[in-house]
Amino acid sequence: xxxxxxxxxxxxxxxxxxxxxxxYATSSPDHLLFVATDRISAYDVILNNGIPDKGKxxxxxxxxxxxxxxxxxxxxxxxxxxxxxxxxxxxxxxxLEGRSMxxxxxxxxxxxxxxxxxxxxxxxxxxxxxxxxxxxxxxPGLVESQQFSEPIFTPSTKAEQGAHDENISPEKAxxxxxxxxxxxxxxxxxxxxxSAAAFARTRGIILADTxxxxxxxxxxxxxxxxxLVDELLxxxxxxxxxxxxxSAGGPQPSFDKQYVRDxxxxxxxxxGLESGPEGREGEGWTxxxxxxxxxRERYQEVVDLLTKK
Numbered sequence: 001x002x003x004x005x006x007x008x009x010x011x012x013x014x015x016x017x018x019x020x021x022x023x024y025a026t027s028s029p030d031h032l033l034f035v036a037t038d039r040i041s042a043y044d045v046i047l048n049n050g051i052p053d054k055g056k057x058x059x060x061x062x063x064x065x066x067x068x069x070x071x072x073x074x075x076x077x078x079x080x081x082x083x084x085x086x087x088x089x090x091x092x093x094x095x096l097e098g099r100s101m102x103x104x105x106x107x108x109x110x111x112x113x114x115x116x117x118x119x120x121x122x123x124x125x126x127x128x129x130x131x132x133x134x135x136x137x138x139x140p141g142l143v144e145s146q147q148f149s150e151p152i153f154t155p156s157t158k159a160e161q162g163a164h165d166e167n168i169s170p171e172k173a174x175x176x177x178x179x180x181x182x183x184x185x186x187x188x189x190x191x192x193x194x195s196a197a198a199f200a201r202t203r204g205i206i207l208a209d210t211x212x213x214x215x216x217x218x219x220x221x222x223x224x225x226x227x228l229v230d231e232l233l234x235x236x237x238x239x240x241x242x243x244x245x246x247s248a249g250g251p252q253p254s255f256d257k258q259y260v261r262d263x264x265x266x267x268x269x270x271x272g273l274e275s276g277p278e279g280r281e282g283e284g285w286t287x288x289x290x291x292x293x294x295x296r297e298r299y300q301e302v303v304d305l306l307t308k309k
Contacts, residue, residue, distance in 0.1 A: 001052040001053070002052065003038035003049065003050030003051060003052045003053075003054070004037055004038045004050070004055065004095065004099070005037055005038055005039050005049070005050040006022070006037060006039075007022045007035050007037060007092075007095055008095070009022075009024060009035075009092050009095065011088055011091065011092075012024040012025065012026070012033065012088065012089070012092075013025040015032065019039065019041040019044070019046055020036055020037060020039050020040070020041065020055070020058070020231075020236060021034055021035060021036055021037065021230075021231075022035045022037060023035070024089075026085070026086045026088070026089060026102070027086045027087075027088055028086055029105075030104060030105055031078060031086075031102050031103065031104060031105060032102075032103050032104075032105055033085070033089055033096075033100060033101075033102060033103075034100060034101045034102075034103050035055070035095070035096060035099060035100045036054075036055030036056070036058045036059045036099045036100070036231070037050065037054075037055050037099070038050035038051050038052055038053065038054045038055050039054075040054060040236075040257060040260060040287075040295070042257060042260050042261045042264055042269075043261065043264075043269075044165065045284075045285065046284075047260075047284065047285050047286065047287055048284045048285060048286040048287075049286050049287060049292065051292055051295050051296050051299070052292075052296060053296065053300075054295075054296065054299060055099040056098040056099045057234075057235075057299045057300060057303050058099075058231055058234045058235075058236060058299075059080065059098060059099050059100070059101065060098070060303055060307065061232075061233065061234050061235075061302075061303050061306065061307065062077075062101075062231045062232045062233070062234055063077070063080055063101075064306065064307045065196065065232040065233045066228075066232055068195075068196075068199065069192055069195060069196065069228075069232070072188065072191050072192055072195060073188045073191075073192070073226065073227065073228050074225070074227045074228070075227055075228040075229070075232070076103040076104045076105075076106055076215065076227055076228065076229045076230075077101055077103055077104075078101070078102040078103055078104055079101070079102050080100065080101050080102075082096055082097060082100070084102070085100075085102050086102075089102075103229070104217060104227070105217075106215030106216060106217050106227055106229050107215055107216040107217075107218075108158075108213065108214075108215045108229055108230075109158075109177055109181070109185065109213070109214050109215060109216070110157065110158045110176065110177070111155050111156075111157070111158055111173055111176060111177055111185065111213075111214070112155060112156040112157065112158050112165055112211050112212075112213065113153070113155060113185055113186070113189040113211065113212040113213065113214060114153070114154045114155060114156060114189075114209060114210070114211045114212075115151050115152070115153055115154070115189050115190055115192075115193035115209060115210055115212070116133070116148065116151060116152050116154055116208070116209040117147060117148060117151040117193065117197055117206075117207065117208060117209060118145055118146065118147050118148065118206070118208040118209065118239075119133070119138075119142050119143070119144060119145060119146045119147075119148065120144065120145050120208050120209065120239060120251075120252070121209065121239065121258075122167060123154065123209075124144050124145075126167070127142060133152065133154055134154040134155070134156075134167050134168065134169055134170070135168075135169035135170075135171075136152060136154070136169070136170070143248050143249045143250075144248070144249060144250055144251065145208070145241075145246075145247075145248045145249065145250060145251065145252050146248040146249075147248070151190055151193050151194060151197075153170065153186040153189055153190055154167065154170075155167075155168055155170065155172075155173035155186075156168055157176075158213070170182070170186070181226070184226050185214050185226065188212075188214070188226065188228070189212050189214075192212060192228070193207070193210060196210070196233050199306075200240070200306065201243060203305045203306055204242065204243045204244060204305060205240050205241070205242065205243060205255070205302065205305055205306065206240070206241040206242070206243050206246055206252075207233070207238060207239070207240060208238075208239035208240070208241055208252070209238065209239045210233055210237055210238035210239070211237045211238070212228065212230075212232070212237075213228070213229050213230040214226055214227065214228060214229060215227055215228075215229040235255055235256040235257060235298070235299050235302055236256070236257060238256060239254060239256055239258065240254060240255040240256050240302050241253065241254055241255070242255070254298070255298045255299070255301060255302035255305075256298070256299075256302075257295065259291070259294060259295055259298055260287060260291060260295055263287065263288070263291045264285060264287070267285075269285060
């Protein structure tokens, strides 16, 4: 099974090509076409080979969460039905089926809205050095993967492709987008996380942390409204752990792309393609077929656990 790592829609205008998504303009001035490819990135670097059907799994899970959490905050999703999309889009059904969404245009905020319920990843690395997470002081004596007494909102910058996101303090994030908007974003992000984490737990899954993105839309009167954009609670943007094997004090097995990160590090990868034997030759990084298959299995399993009735 081949991975779709790049779309080819010559009749449509490509707006942007991100780490995973290709975004196209449509004949509707108010809408964009989001296509989730099978590309995979780690440490903000796009890897050479993709994960077959990954884009379809990401789309399936995003649609599930958009519907389940829509009562908390509106989102940009319009339709995933190709027949309901603009006419010029429908000719590419073979590439788009199951991995595309028509979405409402929004002014995307320059902020990654990360919510953490457990001490893991970059947060654990910072805590070991300074006793803080995104500059927020935490109690001493916490261990890796420990659950916080309450989830914490830990923003980061939204980097351009090829650059790295930067963890920032709540104070800096507030300066970046304004205090009033920051408060709305942090409140919505925490509500979304708590609701999703509670549901995931009923399915035997821990939602350790996740990243949300928000945007602004404007009414005809010029009133701005905050909405949820991009993907939602996928294994690309979230850390999912099996509840049954959870034990604080070390890293956890995961259903997300931590599996790929761990393999890359074991092969000598360090942040940025300039590091490691392959990167030095300028060829980028190609993951082994066994890692491709293992990643797909993990993504499929978490989608099934969360969405199957």
